[in-house]
Amino acid sequence: MTKTYAQAGVSIAAGDEFVGRIKDKVRSTFSTAVLADIGAFGGFYDARFPEMREPVLVSSMDGVGTKLKVAFLMERHDTVGEDLVNHCVNDIAVCGARPLFFLDYLATGKLLPKVAEDIVAGIVKACRANGCSLIGGETAEMPGLYRENEYDIAGTIVGVAEKKRIFDGKKVKAGDVLIGLPSTGLHTNGYSLARTVLFERYEVDDFIDELGMSIGEALLTVHRSYFTAITAISSLPDVHAFAHITGGGIVGNTSRVIPNHCSLNIDWRRWKRPPIFQIIQKSGNVPEDDMRRTFNVGIGLVIIASERGAEKIMHILREQGEAPFIFGEVTSRSAEHTTKKGTRG
Numbered sequence: 001m002t003k004t005y006a007q008a009g010v011s012i013a014a015g016d017e018f019v020g021r022i023k024d025k026v027r028s029t030f031s032t033a034v035l036a037d038i039g040a041f042g043g044f045y046d047a048r049f050p051e052m053r054e055p056v057l058v059s060s061m062d063g064v065g066t067k068l069k070v071a072f073l074m075e076r077h078d079t080v081g082e083d084l085v086n087h088c089v090n091d092i093a094v095c096g097a098r099p100l101f102f103l104d105y106l107a108t109g110k111l112l113p114k115v116a117e118d119i120v121a122g123i124v125k126a127c128r129a130n131g132c133s134l135i136g137g138e139t140a141e142m143p144g145l146y147r148e149n150e151y152d153i154a155g156t157i158v159g160v161a162e163k164k165r166i167f168d169g170k171k172v173k174a175g176d177v178l179i180g181l182p183s184t185g186l187h188t189n190g191y192s193l194a195r196t197v198l199f200e201r202y203e204v205d206d207f208i209d210e211l212g213m214s215i216g217e218a219l220l221t222v223h224r225s226y227f228t229a230i231t232a233i234s235s236l237p238d239v240h241a242f243a244h245i246t247g248g249g250i251v252g253n254t255s256r257v258i259p260n261h262c263s264l265n266i267d268w269r270r271w272k273r274p275p276i277f278q279i280i281q282k283s284g285n286v287p288e289d290d291m292r293r294t295f296n297v298g299i300g301l302v303i304i305a306s307e308r309g310a311e312k313i314m315h316i317l318r319e320q321g322e323a324p325f326i327f328g329e330v331t332s333r334s335a336e337h338t339t340k341k342g343t344r345g
Contacts, residue, residue: 072150083188090227104136116139176330180301180324198279211276229301233316245300248293
């Protein structure tokens with residue numbers, strides 16, 4: 001018997017409908033450097049940077065992880081695209097780069113044009129907010145590989161940095177302070193643990209007074225971008241490094257940008273954790289060490305700066321609407337014995 005591609009589970013018509021739905025949204029992200037319209041085999045971007053002496057391209061890629069499971073339960077798909085873009089933007093921004101263009105990958109068992117449109121709408125929203133062009137993407141319909149009404153998304157970002165202004169951690173030294181900027185929640189990490197402990201006790205639409213919203217809404221809170229905050233202070237000589245706090249927590253990620261002969265002295269009591277972390281820890285009786293390794297526990301960006309410049313840096317950040325605070329310092333490993341018990345990561 002004759003079989004068609006549609007009968008095998010792949011709808012070219014649905015794909016065409018999806019492209020039609022998103023064309024104008026995607027074009028709204030284009031800068032003057034974008035040289036090709038939607039539909040070309042590749043994305044074209046003018047790579048001339050006349051204002052830069054030694055431009056260096058900086059790239060990163062990531063996904064949203066099992067946070068998508070919450071989106072499936074909530075039947076809400078307009079925020080995960082923002083998560084994806086903002087995560088990638090932060091990863092290159094902490095290196096000193098500004099985003100240029102973004103490419104997305106959406107894979108699903110059955111393409112639902114409206115769901116896919118909502119996902120891309122979130123990507124477009126974040127691209128526009130971060131001054132980033134969405135110049136390409138891939139939509140893969142793969143029946144049998146994904147559960148019904150489920151999908152996965154990933155993205156790649158490319159940015160540019162002046163070579164002499166790249167943050168590589170080489171300026172970090174003992175005595176530098178750690179300045180934290182609050183997270184908006186879990187961001188895009190730790191959801192396997194969070195879902196395990198929370199959904200044993202709560203339904204996704206249970207309203208929690210401490211949160212002021214449902215469990216599902218709290219878990220879908222968008223992973224915020226720190227690009228504007230980073231840009232506001234990155235030219236200051238007293239700013240030595242940045243760390244985007246993702247999987248591995250504050251210690252794991254901040255340690256990536258300090259010299260091997262240095263360590264971190266963190267006062268974990270310096271800030272109040274958002275209620276969602278307290279609920280997770282209490283619901284699952286999660287050990288404190290596991291909380292610190294798995295989650296950002298309320299700090300999404302760490303700025304490492306000289307002590308003398310900290311107040312000026314925080315003043316500028318406050319003018320940007322941020323709420324910075326000092327929560328630790330960089331120490332030399334030889335000085336570790338002077339650290340008070342219980343304050344180090």
